[in-house]
Amino acid sequence: MKLLLENIAKHISLTPEEEQLLISKIEIHSYKAKTLLQQPNTISNQLYFVNTGILRSFSISDNIIEHVLHFACEGWWIGDMYSYLSRKPGFLFIEVIENAEVVVISKENQEFLYHNIPKLERFFRILAENSLVSHQERLMDNMSLSAEERFEKMCRKYPNLILRVPQKHLASYIGVTPEFFSKMKSRLLRK
Amino acid sequence: MKLLLENIAKHISLTPEEEQLLISKIEIHSYKAKTLLQQPNTISNQLYFVNTGILRSFSISDNIIEHVLHFACEGWWIGDMYSYLSRKPGFLFIEVIENAEVVVISKENQEFLYHNIPKLERFFRILAENSLVSHQERLMDNMSLSAEERFEKMCRKYPNLILRVPQKHLASYIGVTPEFFSKMKSRLLRK
DNA sequence: CGTCTATTTGAATGTACTCAAAAGCGGTGG
DNA sequence: CCACCGCTTTTGAGTACATTCAAATAGACG
Numbered sequence: 001m002k003l004l005l006e007n008i009a010k011h012i013s014l015t016p017e018e019e020q021l022l023i024s025k026i027e028i029h030s031y032k033a034k035t036l037l038q039q040p041n042t043i044s045n046q047l048y049f050v051n052t053g054i055l056r057s058f059s060i061s062d063n064i065i066e067h068v069l070h071f072a073c074e075g076w077w078i079g080d081m082y083s084y085l086s087r088k089p090g091f092l093f094i095e096v097i098e099n100a101e102v103v104v105i106s107k108e109n110q111e112f113l114y115h116n117i118p119k120l121e122r123f124f125r126i127l128a129e130n131s132l133v134s135h136q137e138r139l140m141d142n143m144s145l146s147a148e149e150r151f152e153k154m155c156r157k158y159p160n161l162i163l164r165v166p167q168k169h170l171a172s173y174i175g176v177t178p179e180f181f182s183k184m185k186s187r188l189l190r191k
Numbered sequence: 192m193k194l195l196l197e198n199i200a201k202h203i204s205l206t207p208e209e210e211q212l213l214i215s216k217i218e219i220h221s222y223k224a225k226t227l228l229q230q231p232n233t234i235s236n237q238l239y240f241v242n243t244g245i246l247r248s249f250s251i252s253d254n255i256i257e258h259v260l261h262f263a264c265e266g267w268w269i270g271d272m273y274s275y276l277s278r279k280p281g282f283l284f285i286e287v288i289e290n291a292e293v294v295v296i297s298k299e300n301q302e303f304l305y306h307n308i309p310k311l312e313r314f315f316r317i318l319a320e321n322s323l324v325s326h327q328e329r330l331m332d333n334m335s336l337s338a339e340e341r342f343e344k345m346c347r348k349y350p351n352l353i354l355r356v357p358q359k360h361l362a363s364y365i366g367v368t369p370e371f372f373s374k375m376k377s378r379l380l381r382k
Numbered sequence: 383c384g385t386c387t388a389t390t391t392g393a394a395t396g397t398a399c400t401c402a403a404a405a406g407c408g409g410t411g412g
Numbered sequence: 413c414c415a416c417c418g419c420t421t422t423t424g425a426g427t428a429c430a431t432t433c434a435a436a437t438a439g440a441c442g
Contacts, residue, residue, distance in 0.1 A: 061335040069327060082324045091331075118309055125316035128323050133273045135326040136260060140282075142333050143366045144252040147398070168420070175334045180398055182422050338430070359388065371430055373390055 001028070003075055004049050004103050011126045012119045021116060025109040031096045038094035044083035045107050050076050053100025054164060057092045058172065068172040071097075071161055077127065097165060142175060148184055150174040192219070194266055195240050195294050202317045203310045212307060216300040222287045229285035235274035236298045241267050244291025245355060248283045249363065259363040262288075262352055268318065288356060333366060339375055341365040 004026075005019060014022065028051070031037065037055070038044050048055065054073045057080065058066045069092065072078035083090025084107060113120050141150055151174055155162055162170065171181035195217075196210060205213065219242070222228065228246070229235050239246065245264045248271065249257045260283065263269035274281025275298060304311050332341055342365055346353055353361065362372035 059331055059335070065335070067331055067334045069331060081320065081327065085320050085324060114313075118312075121309070121312040121316055122305075125312055125319060128316060128319035129272065129276050132319050132323045132326060133276060135323060135330060136272065139326060139330050139333065140250055140258055140260060142330065143258045144250070144256065166420070177399060178421070179400085179423085182420095183398095186422080357388070368431060369389070370391085370432085373388095374430095377390080 001051075001103070003051055007049070007075060008123055012123045014117065014119070018117050018119075022113060022120075025105070025113055027104045028101065029104055030101045031099070033096050033099050035096040036093060037096065037102075038080050038083075038090065038092060040091050040093065041089045042083075043087055044080040044090050044092075047077060047079040047084060047105045047107075047110065048072070048094070049103040049105070050074055050078065051101040051103060053096065053102070054098040054161070055094060055100060055102070056097055056165075056169060057094045059091050059093070066169075066172050067175075068169055071158070071165060071169075071173065073098075073161065073164070077131075097169070147174060147176045147180065148188070151181075151184060151188070192242075192294070194242055198240070198266060199314055203314045205308065205310070209308050209310075213304060213311075216296070216304055218295045219292065220295055221292050222290070224287050224290050226287040227284060228287065228293075229271050229274075229281065229283060231282050231284065232280045233274075234278055235271040235281050235283075238268060238270040238275060238296045238298075238301065239263070239285070240294040240296070241265055241269065242292040242294060244287065244293075245289040245352070246285060246291060246293070247288055247356075247360060248285045250282050250284070257360075257363050258366075259360055262349070262356060262360075262364065264289075264352065264355070268322075288360070338365060338367045338371065339379070342372075342375060342379075 001023065005014075008014065008022075031053075037046070037048065038057075040059070050072045052074055054071060055078050056068055056072070057070045057078055058068045060066055070078055078094060080090040080092040080094060082088070083092070087107075110120075110124075141153060145153065154170065154174055167181060167185075168178040171178045174181075176184070192214065196205075199205065199213075222244075228237070228239065229248075231250070241263045243265055245262060246269050247259055247263070248261045248269055249259045251257055261269055269285060271281040271283040271285060273279075274283070278298075301311075301315075332344060336344065345361065345365055358372060358376075359369040362369045365372075367375070
């Protein structure tokens with residue numbers, strides 16, 4: 001709870017009453033590794049904020065190949081934004097990678113909070129803007145960098161994830177096969 | 192001007208006074224093709240809304256290769272969001288592809304408007320959210336689809352752009368070389 | 383027209399993939 | 413506590429999609 005309030009306080013300041021109202025409209029859940037919080041073809045009604053543990057969102061193409069869109073560990077938000085925002089069936093899975101404690105906010109409660117604490121519009125605007133910028137950067141990286149460069153950049157940006165996430169998910173995040181990822185890694189270590 | 196107000200009215204409703212205030216804080220400019228509205232290593236202070244014509248944002252890697260991030264034609268927003276939001280020097284060019292009439296809003300005026308028309312926080316939140324979702328989709332497409340599939344998807348999504356934008360920019364948008372794009376096109380036409 | 387840029391075409395190359403098999407590792411139950 | 417099973421990672425050989433480089437052709441604009 002503390003982590004969430006700190007996260008919000010970085011961008012807007014809430015009164016103690018507003019904080020209480022916010023807290024009354026969210027839930028905290030614990031999930032074990034491998035739990036699926038969201039599946040494709042269902043409408044996502046929740047946004048998640050990670051207190052502890054790690055989650056990932058991913059899609060599956062050709063019924064076989066997974067593509068990691070996003071990892072979220074302590075202090076990060078995650079959700080199926082397409083489904084959540086459009087209220088249409090989504091395309092993503094959201095899975096717990098490492099036993100996690102998660103703050104859950106529902107669409108209805110978020111709308112309620114927007115009405116009662118308009119400042120939150122600003123907070124989520126900033127959140128969306130920052131997320132947009134980092135997706136733009138990742139998109140450009142995917143177009144302009146080699147797999148090796150994307151790997152190095154990921155290591156620099158998310159050093160803690162590298163140690164906690166199975167390698168095949170890291171491979172999927174930078175957009176290569178697990179086999180190629182392994183070869184690339186040993187090639188880099190040899191230097 | 193009408194186009195911008197319609198665009199806004201899709202998500203929030205403004206009073207006539209609010210519309211007037213908004214209009215007093217924006218500018219309309221016309222630019223000829225090839226004009227650069229933004230260059231890397233400068234701080235972007237403007238957001239653009241296209242009335243007529245086409246713009247594109249792109250970066251350059253290795254001082255040679257262009258990578259198109261975004262096209263914007265009638266009714267679309269464009270900007271160097273990273274620089275605009277962070278107030279740091281950016282990495283993008285923004286160039287006019289087709290003579291354009293553009294609504295320009297400055298960072299200062301946007302902040303002013305946020306204070307005086309808080310509803311605009313909501314509007315730009317929704318704008319950022321939608322943009323986020325479409326970037327996520329494009330990112331996943333880049334990872335899971337072949338060049339040919341990305342090409343077909345772009346044709347379906349932006350049929351009017353295909354006819355108006357030089358082919359090399361389309362190639363860059365889907366992330367292939369102009370040469371490969373040309374071969375792919377003729378391969379598809381032969382069917 | 384003539385020049386400059388965009389597009390097409392072809393040959394050689396490379397990066398990353400597929401398929402297959404072996405080795406490593408982690409959790410579970412006996 | 414060890415042994416086994418399933419999943420992850422590694423390694424290798426062959427392949428494919430897309431790139432690079434080069435040259436020819438087509439198109440746009442002054």
